[in-house]
Amino acid sequence: EDQVTQSPEALRLQEGESSSLNCSYTVSGLRGLFWYRQDPGKGPEFLFTLYSAGEEKEKERLKATLTKKESFLHITAPKPEDSATYLCAVQAPDKLIFGTGTRLQVFP
Amino acid sequence: DTEVTQTPKHLVMGMTNKKSLKCEQHMGHRAMYWYKQKAKKPPELMFVYSYEKLSINESVPSRFSPECPNSSLLNLHLHALQPEDSALYLCASSHLLGQGLTGELFFGEGSRLTVL
Numbered sequence: 001e002d003q004v005t006q007s008p009e010a011l012r013l014q015e016g017e018s019s020s021l022n023c024s025y026t027v028s029g030l031r032g033l034f035w036y037r038q039d040p041g042k043g044p045e046f047l048f049t050l051y052s053a054g055e056e057k058e059k060e061r062l063k064a065t066l067t068k069k070e071s072f073l074h075i076t077a078p079k080p081e082d083s084a085t086y087l088c089a090v091q092a093p094d095k096l097i098f099g100t101g102t103r104l105q106v107f108p
Numbered sequence: 109d110t111e112v113t114q115t116p117k118h119l120v121m122g123m124t125n126k127k128s129l130k131c132e133q134h135m136g137h138r139a140m141y142w143y144k145q146k147a148k149k150p151p152e153l154m155f156v157y158s159y160e161k162l163s164i165n166e167s168v169p170s171r172f173s174p175e176c177p178n179s180s181l182l183n184l185h186l187h188a189l190q191p192e193d194s195a196l197y198l199c200a201s202s203h204l205l206g207q208g209l210t211g212e213l214f215f216g217e218g219s220r221l222t223v224l
Contacts, residue, residue, distance in 0.1 A: 034211040043112075043198050043215030044151065087150060091211040098150035 002027045006099035021073040023088030031091040078106045114216035131182040131199030140182040143198040189223045
């Protein structure tokens with residue numbers, strides 16, 4: 001069964017304290033892995049697409065990596081404005097499967 | 109600022125009302141989506157339109173009726189809803205790739221629906 005699992009469910013960081021979010025997946029015929037950021041009461045905002053193991057993408061303090069079984073979203077020296085829910089989604093042949101997200105809070 | 113515009117931002121309706129949610133995009137995307145999201149849950153796909161034709165209906169109850177008048181507009185008509193239908197309704201759009209849909213979706217800010 002196609003499945004996407006994100007961990008941890010919630011993460012509290014001090015400003016400047018780097019960490020990583022995990023997205024584990026089992027899917028037949030992966031066509032891409034996607035990271036989104038969602039602020040409370042808003043729609044998700046697309047961040048990255050990863051297609052193959054070993055691929056990496058960066059944007060400001062965020063870096064996404066992909067292996068054959070999981071993806072990591074590394075956050076370097078986070079700021080309070082990075083607080084949000086981060087969603088991972090996997091494209092199977094006939095559907096996009098979202099994980100349940102990691103709620104990140106960064107405190108000054 | 110999002111390039112997918114949804115109206116209204118908030119809607120309160122009774123179970124006997126008929127209302128509509130509207131979505132507009134001007135990015136030239138030929139795929140448009142309706143998602144439903146409950147608190148602390150991921151978005152749940154409802155409908156997909158490809159080239160203005162309904163291509164995916166995720167077994168959504170008939171009290172939700174989608175419509176795609178043209179390539180820029182997407183509507184969701186609501187009738188005889190239940191309180192459990194209260195949620196954030198998200199519209200999204202994307203390019204269509206040669207092999208079909210892509211996971212690079214551009215979402216609107218959503219319409220917060222409350223059914224009394």
